[in-house]
Amino acid sequence: MRNYGIVNHASTHKGGKLLSAYSKRLFDAYIKNLFSELPAIEIYGAKAVGKTSTAERFSSHNLALDIQEAFEIVQGGLPMLRKLPKPLLIDEWQRYHPVWDYVRRLVDEDTAPGQYLLTGSSLPKDASVHSGAGRIVRLRMRPLSIEERRLDAPIVGIGQLLNGEVEQVTGTTDVALPDYIYQILNSGFPAINQLSPRAARMQLNGYIDNIIHREFPDRGLMLRKPEILRRWLKALAAATGSTASYQAILKAAASGESATPAKNTTAGYRDTLDALWITDRVEAWLPTVNDFAVLAKAPKHYLVDPALSARLLSVSEDQLLKGAKSVLLGSQRGSLLGRLFESLVAQSFQTYCLVNEAELRHYRSAKGEREIDFIVSRGESLLAIEVKLGTSVCTEDVSAIKWLQANYHVQEVIGVVVYAGSYAYTRPDHIHVIPAALIGSN
Numbered sequence: 001m002r003n004y005g006i007v008n009h010a011s012t013h014k015g016g017k018l019l020s021a022y023s024k025r026l027f028d029a030y031i032k033n034l035f036s037e038l039p040a041i042e043i044y045g046a047k048a049v050g051k052t053s054t055a056e057r058f059s060s061h062n063l064a065l066d067i068q069e070a071f072e073i074v075q076g077g078l079p080m081l082r083k084l085p086k087p088l089l090i091d092e093w094q095r096y097h098p099v100w101d102y103v104r105r106l107v108d109e110d111t112a113p114g115q116y117l118l119t120g121s122s123l124p125k126d127a128s129v130h131s132g133a134g135r136i137v138r139l140r141m142r143p144l145s146i147e148e149r150r151l152d153a154p155i156v157g158i159g160q161l162l163n164g165e166v167e168q169v170t171g172t173t174d175v176a177l178p179d180y181i182y183q184i185l186n187s188g189f190p191a192i193n194q195l196s197p198r199a200a201r202m203q204l205n206g207y208i209d210n211i212i213h214r215e216f217p218d219r220g221l222m223l224r225k226p227e228i229l230r231r232w233l234k235a236l237a238a239a240t241g242s243t244a245s246y247q248a249i250l251k252a253a254a255s256g257e258s259a260t261p262a263k264n265t266t267a268g269y270r271d272t273l274d275a276l277w278i279t280d281r282v283e284a285w286l287p288t289v290n291d292f293a294v295l296a297k298a299p300k301h302y303l304v305d306p307a308l309s310a311r312l313l314s315v316s317e318d319q320l321l322k323g324a325k326s327v328l329l330g331s332q333r334g335s336l337l338g339r340l341f342e343s344l345v346a347q348s349f350q351t352y353c354l355v356n357e358a359e360l361r362h363y364r365s366a367k368g369e370r371e372i373d374f375i376v377s378r379g380e381s382l383l384a385i386e387v388k389l390g391t392s393v394c395t396e397d398v399s400a401i402k403w404l405q406a407n408y409h410v411q412e413v414i415g416v417v418v419y420a421g422s423y424a425y426t427r428p429d430h431i432h433v434i435p436a437a438l439i440g441s442n
Contacts, residue, residue: 023190025148026441027054027141030355035087038137039107040116042093045141046277046304048189048207051119052091054141059089059117065099066092074099081106089117097124100136107135123275125219142280143188143305145348147440151175151183154440155424156432158352161414162381166432171424175437177391180420181320184340187307188347197317204311208233215276221268228253230312232269235329236279236301237309241339241346243284243298243364244329246270252329280304282346285361285375287410296364306343338389342373345387345418345436349374352441363404370400382411391421393433401431 027043035041035058043051056062061084063070073080074096081088081102093099103116118136147154155171186193186200195203211233212226223229235252250266273279281299286292303309310320313336320337334342346360353360358378364371376383384401401415415431416439424434 022053022057023050023144023148025050025054026145026351026355027139028057031055031058031139034137034139035114035117037113039111039113040103040118040136042118042120042136042138043141044120044138044277046143047121047210048191049141049143049304050190051121051141052089053190055089055091055117055119058114059087061085061087062089062091064091065095071096074102078102078105086115087117088115089119091119092121093118094120094122094124100124104135121277122215122219125275139354140277140350142347142350144190144193145188145351145441146183146344146436147348147352149183149188149193151179152435152437155438156434157440157442158349158358158376158383159356159442161383161416161432162356162358162376162378164381164412164414166414168426169424169432169434170426171438172422173424173435173437174422175435176422177389177420178317178321180341180344180436181317181337184306184320184344185310185317188305189307192307200307201311204307208308208311211273211276211278216272219272219275221272228265229269232266233273234312236273236303237312239301239329240306240309241300241302241334241342242329243296243300243362245298248329249301278304278308280347280350282350282360282362282374285363285377287408292408296366296368298364300346300362302343302346305347306340309343310340334389341389341420341436342387346374348436349376349385355441363400370403372400372404377411380411381414382408383414383416385416385418388417388419390419393417393419393421393427398427398429398431402429 031041031054043055045051063074063084065071065074074090090099103118152173152175156166156169160166186195186197187204192200192203212223212229216223216229232253235249238252239249253266280302282302283299284295284297286295286297315336323335349360353376356378358376361375361377362373363375372384373387374385376385384404386397386401388397397417398415405413405415417431417433418436418439419433421435424438426432
């Protein structure tokens with residue numbers, strides 16, 4: 001059999017280019033453990049988050065469906081896939097969606113672990129695909145978390161906090177607000193993060209242009225006025241960290257237009273951005289407890305990387321440090337920089353929660369009088385987390401956490417403030433105050 005389109009990972013080259021140095025991800029150990037027991041795993045997420053580089057660590061061969069020869073091979077169906085060496089990575093599987101069902105059937109034939117890895121940067125367009133339940137486990141990969149960016153060594157992890165292993169925290173970091181701003185603007189996409197700020201801006205601009213001018217048309221959405229989609233993206237960026245309604249986002253996107261885009265048009269925008277994994281909402285925490293029956297149910301809005309929000313809003317490091325003025329949507333608290341910092345924390349906590357098999361949610365009462373930025377829940381423990389841009393924490397900053405601790409008794413409520421300060425410590429009321437650079441996954 002001719003190996004067109006198959007990459008042997010023993011080689012130091014891919015597509016004629018040297019493989020770049022791999023930066024270790026939290027996903028690595030998680031996938032290694034799962035793949036030792038499961039026959040097939042899909043790693044999905046937005047383009048450029050590092051799915052292929054990570055999956056290559058655990059496969060011997062790569063069937064890359066963005067290469068014509070590989071595309072033709074996979075069209076050979078089950079007989080051809082049976083012949084290919086394992087573990088096999090099928091990269092960008094959504095380009096030929098029948099391959100999902102092929103893998104599902106092959107797993108039915110042979111349930112041995114460690115056979116197939118699939119990566120996908122979008123949902124298949126207009127395709128009916130079996131869920132894969134019981135055969136293919138799906139895991140979402142996101143851009144680099146704060147821990148993976150190695151700003152400092154974490155002193156405590158989400159896992160330790162959930163396990164009740166932490167009584168006191170103590171430590172210091174030299175990571176300061178300008179460092180967090182740099183990370184916000186330079187992105188968590190691995191190939192962009194290490195670039196100079198100017199090069200990173202150019203790459204991020206290109207990423208946004210690619211969404212508008214290529215990804216949408218590729219999915220059959222021909223845009224008569226691409227600038228309307230760009231305004232929709234800007235409105236989503238302005239809604240970062242808020243629970244703004246889609247009506248409010250639509251109104252902001254249509255600002256200055258004589259005609260407001262039809263709801264079905266903007267619904268198509270929203271669904272397509274979801275399918276491309278560009279949006280990354282945090283859903284509301286809705287405990288089944290009578291005292292908490294009346295809660296706001298709207299999700300918090302985030303883009304997959306705060307750098308995309310910053311580029312869409314055209315803000316620089318100097319502007320953020322000086323307190324950039326920007327139209328913000330929704331009733332959430334904080335400045336634009338505060339919301340972008342919260343988005344960086346949210347991006348990181350999504351990964352920390354995944355590898356700890358926990359859920360990330362937010363809490364907001366129906367009238368908005370009480371809010372907690374993030375709720376991390378697993379088993380008998382719950383972390384109530386406030387995110388604060390400042391370098392000090394006062395009683396008012398923890399009032400919502402203390403209220404929850406006094407009124408919610410289904411799980412143990414552990415209070416945490418994640419902030420941009422230098423010192424990690426535990427307050428006399430047992431709420432942990434931890435710099436964002438010093439809290440990690442384990």
